[in-house]
Amino acid sequence: MISESHPFYKHFEKVYGARWPGLYAALVQSEQQVARQNKLSPVENLSAKKWSSFPQKPELPGCFWIPSGEHSQPERNADELLDIYIMDPASVMVARALDVQSGDRVLDMCAAPGGKSLVMIESLAEDGEIFCNDLSPERRERLKKVIQQYVPRSVRDRVWVTGKDGVQFGLKEPDSFDRILLDAPCSGERHILENKAAQDEWSPRRTEHLASRQYSLLAAAFLAVKSGGRIVYSTCSISPAENDEVVRKLLKKKKDAVRLVEAPLGVGGERTECGVIYLPDHAGFGPLYFSIIEKT
Numbered sequence: 001m002i003s004e005s006h007p008f009y010k011h012f013e014k015v016y017g018a019r020w021p022g023l024y025a026a027l028v029q030s031e032q033q034v035a036r037q038n039k040l041s042p043v044e045n046l047s048a049k050k051w052s053s054f055p056q057k058p059e060l061p062g063c064f065w066i067p068s069g070e071h072s073q074p075e076r077n078a079d080e081l082l083d084i085y086i087m088d089p090a091s092v093m094v095a096r097a098l099d100v101q102s103g104d105r106v107l108d109m110c111a112a113p114g115g116k117s118l119v120m121i122e123s124l125a126e127d128g129e130i131f132c133n134d135l136s137p138e139r140r141e142r143l144k145k146v147i148q149q150y151v152p153r154s155v156r157d158r159v160w161v162t163g164k165d166g167v168q169f170g171l172k173e174p175d176s177f178d179r180i181l182l183d184a185p186c187s188g189e190r191h192i193l194e195n196k197a198a199q200d201e202w203s204p205r206r207t208e209h210l211a212s213r214q215y216s217l218l219a220a221a222f223l224a225v226k227s228g229g230r231i232v233y234s235t236c237s238i239s240p241a242e243n244d245e246v247v248r249k250l251l252k253k254k255k256d257a258v259r260l261v262e263a264p265l266g267v268g269g270e271r272t273e274c275g276v277i278y279l280p281d282h283a284g285f286g287p288l289y290f291s292i293i294e295k296t
């Protein structure tokens with residue numbers, strides 16, 4: 001819990017007004033998650049069938065909603081791949097919003113630990129390639145392990161793990177990718193509320209600093225995507241400075257060279273100026289913001 005006089009609390013009280021106490025209460029509760037079935041492992045191999053007793057919802061096929069209080073672990077199927085990946089439902093929607101097509105050349109610019117990469121790899125199962133990039137060596141190790149645990153060897157040949165600063169893709173690989181997911185490093189206010197040290201370090205200036213890094217990454221993604229290609233920009237921040245404002249800056253600077261694509265409004269989503277946000281007081285999961293941007 002955080003006191004109502006804490007600068008973090010006061011900052012978001014100003015941003016969200018009367019909504020803030022309810023949003024704050026939802027943020028400090030545990031996250032709603034889904035068990036997403038690994039489609040790269042044949043369905044007849046789905047282990048234990050325990051997942052089938054969990055509710056499914058039409059908007060997220062292949063996802064089983066984990067009831068609160070349940071703790072379920074993935075299990076190995078007959079082909080030695082893990083059967084499910086546990087993640088936030090909004091993350092599944094974000095990865096799908098990139099609309100990856102078989103044959104695409106895809107960049108997941110900030111990929112670790114890899115939940116969204118797995119969703120996109122499934123769309124490339126027949127053809128195409130994906131570069132799963134992350135700057136952090138430790139997180140990259142986790143990403144490699146996830147890929148080994150969930151992706152069959154035959155598909156893994158077209159999945160590359162790289163460790164660049166995402167900003168480098170702009171100048172080094174211009175006009176190279178059909179699809180780019182930029183799931184940017186962000187404040188992650190849910191995490192801040194769980195962590196006293198992070199609360200003590202928080203200040204509005206940190207958000208501003210992150211927003212400027214996010215913009216550099218987004219500007220690099222803009223250079224690296226092909227004309228007619230698509231970028232999905234996402235964060236798990238509730239701060240408009242890290243969400244719409246970053247996208248708005250790109251639109252302002254690149255003018256006619258970019259356009260927004262209307263983001264699908266999944267159940268629980270709320271439209272913002274440039275995209276959609278899932279907030280836990282309304283959706284029951286999140287926070288997760290995303291915007292779909294096309295290079296014209």
Ligand code: SAM
Nearest residue numbers: 110111112113114115116135136165166183185
């Ligand atoms: N997309 C991931 C998933 O769904 O599992 C989560 C990504 S997390 C929000 C952001 C990631 O960005 C972190 O793993 C972090 O190491 C990485 N990162 C931070 N700065 C970066 C940079 N300049 N270039 C590339 N990756 C970066």
